[in-house]
Amino acid sequence: MKNHDSTKPNSDGGQANDRKKEFGRTEHKIVLKASDLDPKFKYKISKIPGAERIMLCFQCGTCTADCPIAKFSETYRPRKLMRMTQLGMKDRVLSSDVIWLCAACFTCIDHCPQGVEIANVLRALRNLAAKEGLMPVVFKELVSNIRNTGYAYRIPELRLKRRAEKELPPLPKANLEDISKLFNLTHLSKTLEKEERQDA
Amino acid sequence: MKYLLFLGCVIPYRISSYEISARKVLEKLSIELVEMPEFNCCGLPLDPVNHELMLTLATRNLCLAEQKGLDIMTLCPGCAGTLRKVNKALREDKKLKELVNGFMQEIDLEFRGGIVKVKHLVQVLAEDVGFKRMREAIQNPLTGLKVAEHNGCHVLRPAKYVGFDDPENPVILKKLIELTGALCLDYMYETECCGAPIIGVNDKIPLHLTGEKLRNVKAVGAQALITVCPFCHMMFDLNQPRIERVLSEKFGVPVLHYTQLLGLAMGFSPDELGLEQLRVKASKILNLN
Known part of the structure; x- marks a missing residue:
């Protein structure tokens, strides 16, 4: 998860590179082994709220065609990610940098003729990746900020002073005890400990 | 007209000009803003890493609004989208409400549902002010x-x-x-x-x-x-x-x-x-x- 430059081809988390070494071929020539696939993956995904309709995707490509991110990325193709998910290419999908490029503008959800909530399928995939300790570093910062301050960004002292000068009311305080409980209850704390262990 | 103002994170971090101007024009339109008694992020930034945590962070804010009995207004569409979506989902999905209320119980809160609405500024201006x-x-x-x-x-x-x-x-x-x-x-x-x-x-x-x-x-x-x-x-x-x-x-x-x-x-x-x-x-x- 070091390189998040999606404009480079084959930036799918390094797995393609490993395979390239293994087979001595470029990514698009790789023949997938059935034993590498997880045939139950699509069922698992379809049980996650928002991702229920994944199996209805018939690969029309409307999501990719209308996606503002895909327009400026060489690698982000929501249609392809839906197909890979249906085919059970679990490891490839979850370790891919590309799943983190959805901006959640929800255009794909509004345009899908099959009612597949593509952005929500991607969220489900990201959640599973995060559980395995795979997430871009920016999310670790957001998590730590919210856990420690209640706010997603660390608001500098200077800003708080300026608020007073501009006669804005003081910012509401966070209840850090409650927030910490919610982090523990939803097991995000565990995910993070796993992350920290991996980093160490 | 009275709303609970949910300020979000981006505005106090970098974009206070939005808050300054919003407070001025809303006052002129006779809209009273009540500050959140406590605040935590709506949860949207963490939805990609843990959907359940997003649900609980959002719900905690909705519970506080229910206690106040006031509709929420946000300036940030991200906060509005998240809080609105969770408010609706918990009201319509009993199982989900049960799950989230299980978490809320641990922090002595309960989501009741159907008490408050969540609106973005544009909605408030177009629908409520007119x-x-x-x-x-x-x-x-x-x-x-x-x-x-x-x-x-x-x-x-x-x-x-x-x-x-x-x-x-x-x-x-x-x-x-x-x-x-x-x-x-x-x-x-x-x-x-x-x-x-x-x-x-x-x-x-x-x-x-x-x-x-x-x-x-x-x-x-x-x-x-x-x-x-x-x-x-x-x-x-x-x-x-x-x-x-x-x-x-x-x-x-x-x-x-x-x-x-x-x-x-x-x-x-x-x-x-x-x-x-x-x-x-x-x-x-x-x-x-």
């Missing part, structure tokens, strides 16, 4: 000014959950802009996202996306771009010099919060509306009248 009262508050019409709008995805999408305006051909923000006397121009790819949410993962894509939009805004002759989202504003205004460097192209398009435009038309001075905080200075358009 165009008639808005028009009456205009003292200094911005006749001759030509602008364009960028809606902010979560004000409108996903349409089936939001049910406000038409995301394919949004008109409400345009109408709100035109009642200030300014003309709101159409431009190519107007409804497209600015890409801001992924800037921490990949900065090239959002910079190019926003650059394309700025180019199209300029091409139709708009003198400024009007936003209603702090995150979009950060992309279009704070990052504009960077976009210009990356694309080797000069835009110089001032980007105003809708509340700044409205405030000018209400007769507030640029300083009262925090216009000095804009990275791309709006001095050119301010000399119009």
Whole structure:
């Protein structure tokens, strides 16, 4: 998860590179082994709220065609990610940098003729990746900020002073005890400990 | 009219000009704002890593609003989208409500549902204040000014959950802009996202996306771009010099919060509306009248 430059081809988390070494071929020539696939993956995904309709995707490509991110990325193709998910290419999908490029503008959800909530399928995939300790570093910062301050960004002292000068009311305080409980209850704390262990 | 103001994280972090101008114009429209008793992020930034945590963070805020008995108003479409979606989902899905209330019990809260509504500023202005009262508050019409709008995805999408305006051909923000006397121009790819949410993962894509939009805004002759989202504003205004460097192209398009435009038309001075905080200075358009 070091390189998040999606404009480079084959930036799918390094797995393609490993395979390239293994087979001595470029990514698009790789023949997938059935034993590498997880045939139950699509069922698992379809049980996650928002991702229920994944199996209805018939690969029309409307999501990719209308996606503002895909327009400026060489690698982000929501249609392809839906197909890979249906085919059970679990490891490839979850370790891919590309799943983190959805901006959640929800255009794909509004345009899908099959009612597949593509952005929500991607969220489900990201959640599973995060559980395995795979997430871009920016999310670790957001998590730590919210856990420690209640706010997603660390608001500098200077800003708080300026608020007073501009006669804005003081910012509401966070209840850090409650927030910490919610982090523990939803097991995000565990995910993070796993992350920290991996980093160490 | 009275609302619980949910300020969010981006506004106090970088975009206080939105808050300053919003408080001014809302006061003038006789809207009373009550501050949140306690605050935590709506949960949206963590939805990608843990959906359940997003649900509980959002619900905690909804519970506080229920205790106050006040509808929530947000300035940030991300917060509005998240809180609105969770408010609706928990009301409609008993199992989900049970699950989340199990978590809430641990912090001595309970989501009841059906008590409060969540609205974004644009919705409050269009639906609750109404165009008639808005028009009456205009003292200094911005006749001759030509602008364009960028809606902010979560004000409108996903349409089936939001049910406000038409995301394919949004008109409400345009109408709100035109009642200030300014003309709101159409431009190519107007409804497209600015890409801001992924800037921490990949900065090239959002910079190019926003650059394309700025180019199209300029091409139709708009003198400024009007936003209603702090995150979009950060992309279009704070990052504009960077976009210009990356694309080797000069835009110089001032980007105003809708509340700044409205405030000018209400007769507030640029300083009262925090216009000095804009990275791309709006001095050119301010000399119009």
